[in-house]
Every structure is written in C-alpha cells, then in structure tokens.
Amino acid sequence: MPAGPTFVIVGASLGGARAAEALRDEGFDGRIVLIGAEAHHPYERPPLSKDYLQGRAERQSIFVHDDGWYPEHDIDLRLGTAVTAIDRNLRQVGLASGETVGYDKLLLTTGAVPVRLPVPGADTSGVRYLRTVDDSERLRETLASASRVAVVGAGWIGLEVAAAARNAGAAVTVIEAAELPLLGVLGPEAAQVFLDLHREHDVDFRLGAQVAEIVASAGAATGVRLAGGTETGGTETGGTEISADAVVIGIGVAPATGLAEAAGLGVDRGVRADAALRTSDPVIYAAGDAARAYHPLLDTYLRVEHWSNARHQPVAAARSMLGQDVAYDRLPYFFSDQYDLGMEYSGYVPPGGYDRVVFRGDVGKREFIAFWLSGGRVLAGMNVNVWDVNDQVQELIRAGRRADPERLANPDIPLPETVTGA
C-alpha cells in the first residue's frame, strides 16, 4: 500500500482515468481511489456512436487503459460503485454499500447524463438513449433489425446515430425543434452543410418540430407523434405520426452535479471551478463534462462536453491537486464523423457572438474550413475533410488579432499570413 495522502476520484471514465494516470506520471505515491458507478473499466465514448456502434471496432479498443494498468499503478479501482454523498467536514465519501472512503483531496469527474424527453411514452421499452457502452451495444442490436428509425434531436449524437442507422440500411427520420440541425452550435451558414449531407443520404428531416408523444403498442415503441397546431381556443389538433420500430433520443446532456450540490459546492450549470479546477471547497476539484471552469483566455466560465476536454482538463486538475500552479486554458475542441465527412472544430462562439462566417475551400465538395469571426477576430474554426490544419486554426484564435476575411477565404494564402491587424 503506497504511503502518503489519499486522493479520491469520483467518476471512472475518460476524465477519471486520465487524472489517475497524471497523478502517477507526476510522481504522486499516495493512495489513489478511483470510483465509478459503471461496471466497466474506464472507456472512451466517441466510438459508441461511430465505429463501435457500427460493429467496425473491437470492444477492447474503447478502453482508456488495459485492465492490468490499474493494479500495476496501484490505483484502487472500485467499479460498479456509486458514491452517494460527500461529507466535507469528515473529508470522506459515502458509497452505496454504506462504506466510507476518506480523502485528503477529491476530484469530481462525474460527467454528464442524457436529458430525458419529457413526453408520454418516453419510458417505453425500445426508446433508446446513447451514453454508455451498454446503450451502444443495445442500439447496435436494435439497428441490426430495425427498418425504420426515428431520431429525436439533430445534435452531434443524433446525426451520428442517423448516419449509423442509414449505414445499417434503415430508413431514418430526424425530428428537430430548431429550423436546422446543429443550429445552436454552428449557426445557419455551416449547419446547412450537415442538412445537405444527410439529405443526400436520404434522411428525412422534420425541422421546427416538437415531439408530443412516443407511440407504443404492446409495450414497444411504434413511432413518434409530433405536436400539432392548436385551434382557436387552444384545442390540440393532433399532429403527424411517424412510424418507427426504433426511437433514439439525443436531445443533449446535463452535467452530473447532484453530489456536488448536495455537498453544498458551488454549482451553476456544472460544478463551478476556477482556472486551477478547484471548486468552492479548496480540497475538492472538478473536471470534464461535469465542470464549469473559468477559462482565462476566453474570460468566461465554460462547461465543455467533449472528448478532448475530458482528456486534458483532468490532467490539469491532477497537477493542481499536487500543488502545481495551473491555469487550464486549452481551447474547446471536438470532432465528428458522419458518412464520409470528418470534421474538427476549435474555439468558442458565445450564443449570438459572431458577425461573419468565412468559408475557405469547396463547401459543395465538403472540403473546407469555416471561420466564425467577430469584429474581424477569429473565434472558432471548423475544418471539414481538410486535415492537419487544426493547430494553425487554434493559433489564429489564440492570437486574438484581426484576420483579413478575403485572405482567410483564399486557400492559396497560408493561414498565418491572413492575420493583418492588432
């Protein structure tokens, strides 16, 4: 048993595993207890809606480390174990079994959970959400036999599932409350690219549509009824019914903040943390999808629910737990794969925060970079089927200087030479 203090990590997924790894890499020789509610060793989620869902990746490939890594690094890994409470006075966490584990420092990497669709019938068996490897395996089985799939929500998960379902040969209808898929993240200019992509693959879209009910027969979902209009006097006219033998809901995730809230930590749409990933309790830290941390470069509190953040932010939290001087300021980054479209997005655009989108390359062929600008400064960039440019895109954003839109749009001008002003 290692000597020294005990660091407890709650949430044994990518974030938790990366923090444990960083603590050992940094030479921490105290006790590390990594506690996870899921029965599986820590794994990565992006393949769950892509290659793994489509049966094109081996199960072994999704794990962060092989099983032997944890004992080899003296990580006390408790799987299938939910932490039910944090006692900040006694500095201990309570487990569902009734056991307690004391900590000198505590890290919360509790992640996020899918938002449930609040309509009648949403609990019917056959209605699928996608967050865990078990969800992905169940959905893969469903897609293997479904001939008509309804996807509620045209965000990243919904669109990736739509692509997987089309690849599996099912007819797909995507139902989305906004007027375009991904509208909130990308804005109308670039969101249109994803609508065109999926339409070319014969996905049927119901945009600006609300789900009123999941229709079921004999306990299994048979479709989705859309909310209809209302007659004068407010009487529901009843809406269209879309039949489906599988209904997948991807309407977003909510940070898992219950433990933090019950313990009286600062919570505001995520566990609030400073740039060193410390919460309102100086011995408790938070990182990954669960955390809303202060971002020094962007000068705002930000909760990032993406893989790259879950890889890097917990490493910074681990260093901070060891007393190192940390200010986590990596730019938000994410990626997606749908059919033959691969993309990376870097940066952050606050809601309504851009005044211009510049495209560089061939949008029709879906080989381009899109830049979101405000006052001439690049806030974010998305490269679509164009590779090895992400570092340069990030440099443009980090530089915070004005770029010339005409030069930015010209693929013959190297990106660093598009910066013109202060």
Ligand SMILES: Cc1cc2nc3c(=O)[nH]c(=O)nc-3n(C[C@H](O)[C@H](O)[C@H](O)COP(=O)(O)OP(=O)(O)OC[C@H]3O[C@@H](n4cnc5c(N)ncnc54)[C@H](O)[C@@H]3O)c2cc1C
């Ligand atoms: C299907 C899917 C596809 C994705 N694809 C992409 C992608 O293409 N690109 C991208 O950038 N991002 C993608 N993401 C997002 C990315 O996977 C997440 O950002 C990342 O998993 C967050 O890691 P995390 O460790 O912070 O939290 P999570 O992965 O959510 O893990 C949190 C863990 O904590 C556990 N836990 C919670 N509360 C407790 C408790 N009280 N006690 C014990 N354990 C607890 C949970 O069971 C869970 O295992 C995808 C996510 C999903 C679900």
